[in-house]
Amino acid sequence: MTTAQQMYALNLDQIATLIKTTGHKRTVLVQGHMGTGKTSLLKMLAAMMPTHRPVYFDCTTKDLGDLMLPRIAEVNGTSPYVSYAPNEELGVHYNEPVIVMLDEYGKANPAVKQGLTAFMLERRLGANALHPDSIVFCTTNLGAEGVGDLLVAHQRNRITVVTASKPSNMDFIEWGINNGIDHSLLGWCKDNPQLFHTFEDIKNPDENPYIFHPRAAGRAAFVTPRSLEAASDILKERMGMDDQTVTAALMGTIGDRAAMDLMAFVKLADQLPSLDSIKKDPMNAKVPESAAAVCMVVYRTLATIERDWIDNWMVYMGRLDREAQGMFANGVRAPKYSRQALVMTNKSFTQWAVAHSYLFAADRK
Numbered sequence: 001m002t003t004a005q006q007m008y009a010l011n012l013d014q015i016a017t018l019i020k021t022t023g024h025k026r027t028v029l030v031q032g033h034m035g036t037g038k039t040s041l042l043k044m045l046a047a048m049m050p051t052h053r054p055v056y057f058d059c060t061t062k063d064l065g066d067l068m069l070p071r072i073a074e075v076n077g078t079s080p081y082v083s084y085a086p087n088e089e090l091g092v093h094y095n096e097p098v099i100v101m102l103d104e105y106g107k108a109n110p111a112v113k114q115g116l117t118a119f120m121l122e123r124r125l126g127a128n129a130l131h132p133d134s135i136v137f138c139t140t141n142l143g144a145e146g147v148g149d150l151l152v153a154h155q156r157n158r159i160t161v162v163t164a165s166k167p168s169n170m171d172f173i174e175w176g177i178n179n180g181i182d183h184s185l186l187g188w189c190k191d192n193p194q195l196f197h198t199f200e201d202i203k204n205p206d207e208n209p210y211i212f213h214p215r216a217a218g219r220a221a222f223v224t225p226r227s228l229e230a231a232s233d234i235l236k237e238r239m240g241m242d243d244q245t246v247t248a249a250l251m252g253t254i255g256d257r258a259a260m261d262l263m264a265f266v267k268l269a270d271q272l273p274s275l276d277s278i279k280k281d282p283m284n285a286k287v288p289e290s291a292a293a294v295c296m297v298v299y300r301t302l303a304t305i306e307r308d309w310i311d312n313w314m315v316y317m318g319r320l321d322r323e324a325q326g327m328f329a330n331g332v333r334a335p336k337y338s339r340q341a342l343v344m345t346n347k348s349f350t351q352w353a354v355a356h357s358y359l360f361a362a363d364r365k
Contacts, residue, residue, distance in 0.1 A: 009165035012037055016044045018162065023135030027120040029105060029156075030139045032164030033198065034147065034212065035224025038139040042101040045135070052135065055091035055100045059108035059116075062087075067115045068126055084126040092125055097133040106140030106151055113155060121158060144200065146214045169193045172225055173299070177331060178338045182232040183300035187292055188265040190299075195223045195258070209257040221255040228254065235266065268293045275300070279309040282316035294324045302331045307342055314348040325356065 009032075010018070019028050019041070032038050046054040068084040091098040102108075102116065120138070123130040130136075138159070141147050167175070169189045176186050189195060195210050205213035212222045221227070230253050238246045243263065250259035271293040277285040278301075288294050298320075301313055317325055332343045343349050 009163040011165050011167070011171075012041060012044065015162060015164060016041055016048060019135060019137045020045060020048055022160070023099075023137055024133055027159045028137045029151075029159050029161045030137065030164050031106070031142055031161060032139075033166045033224070034141050034145060035226030036164060036166055037225060038164055039101070039103055041137070041139070042099065045099050049097075049099065049135075052097040052099045052133070053091065053094055055089070055094075055098045056103065057087075057089050057100060058103050059112055060104045062112050063109055064111040064115050067112065084128070086125045086128045090119065090125060091134075092128045092130055095131060097131045098135070100130070100134065100136045102136065102138040104140060105138035106143070107147070113151075117158070144214065145212070166196060166198050167225060169196050172196065172228065174331075174334050174336065175225075176232075177299060177302045177334075178336060179229075180232075180303065181229065182235040183296050183303060184266045184269050185228065185232050185235055185262065186299040187268075187296040188262050189228070190295055191265070191292055192261075195228075196225075210255065219255065221252055223254045223258050230254075231259075231262065238266075265292065269296065272297055272300070275304065278316045279312055282312040283319075285316055287319055291323075294320060295327065298324055298328050298331070302328065302337070302339070305339055305343065307346070310343060310346045311348045314346075314352055317352075325352075329353065329356075 015028070015030055022028065030038050030041065042054050042056060046052065066087055067090070068086050070082050071085050072080050073083045086092045091100055102120070105113070105116075108116075119125050119130075120136055123132075123134055123136060140151075142163075143150065169192070172189055173186050175181075176189075192210075194208055197208055197211060199205070199208075199211060199213040202208050202211075202213065205216035205219070209219075210223045212224065213219065216222075231250055234246060234249045234253065241249075247259055247263050250262060253259070254262070268288075268290060271286070271288040271290065273286040273288075288297060305313060317328060331337060332340055332349070334340075
């Protein structure tokens with residue numbers, strides 16, 4: 001990836017807008033780090049374009065013969081001829097606008113790449129054409145990762161290639177709050193931004209033992225947003241397992257060093273007050289001693305708060321330090337926060353916001 005590509009890397013929202021706007025005319029190929037949510041673009045675009053049907057096509061599992069099959073046809077007694085039946089996974093048969101994602105295009109069999117050329121450029125497969133409003137886009141990993149994503153010059157010249165930026169720890173936290181990620185894992189991510197650094201900026205892979213690096217021999221598991229989500233699933237079920245089992249599972253998901261560091265952090269969860277104690281007795285519910293544990297309380301609340309206990313949370317929050325209060329307020333203000341209307345229309349929160357407007361002013365500086 002060139003310096004210019006790094007400088008002009010786009011987040012997934014920007015890429016979705018680009019594809020939505022130009023995808024009916026031009027095929028956009030999205031390249032980016034593994035496990036950073038490129039595949040989720042199809043779901044994002046489907047939400048943005050409800051008139052279009054989402055279609056997923058995994059290029060790595062296909063050979064040339066999987067694109068179309070020949071069939072003998074005859075019309076009104078004429079001589080038989082050969083026509084081709086397209087694979088239904090490409091959505092040609094729907095006869096309605098579709099959004100087709102050609103996933104892992106860079107890893108496709110070279111014959112499959114050739115076979116998809118007309119589909120990508122002209123929106124047709126043989127004599128079968130997509131609906132004229134249909135969108136086609138592709139995803140692939142960075143070539144520098146060394147996992148087999150290759151495009152020759154003339155293939156790249158036919159399409160528009162953009163680079164997806166790797167999310168920061170705060171980007172992941174904002175997403176995680178809205179998607180049920182374990183609150184202790186979110187707290188760990190906040191304290192460890194290096195989990196989201198890119199290997200291009202690190203010459204010696206030992207300088208960051210958490211992330212993927214093509215020169216890190218033997219690093220079979222590592223941290224990506226995708227593997228962090230998997231780690232969250234393990235942590236949410238940890239009450240049914242002993243610590244050794246949980247640690248072993250995490251080591252096989254995010255790597256040895258990350259797993260042991262995360263487990264040490266998870267033990268802070270013992271300092272957390274129960275949600276029930278905050279709801280029923282906010283003035284006497286336990287306030288954690290460590291900043292990391294307070295952070296976990298705030299993230300847990302953002303992910304679970306409901307209308308019937310916002311008032312009691314605001315009472316409890318008044319006992320927390322200024323930074324924790326600002327963290328909650330900024331989480332509520334995040335553009336994609338799913339409970340934003342619920343909290344911002346609450347009288348206790350609005351009164352607090354007016355009284356503490358300096359927190360917002362300080363955050364904007």
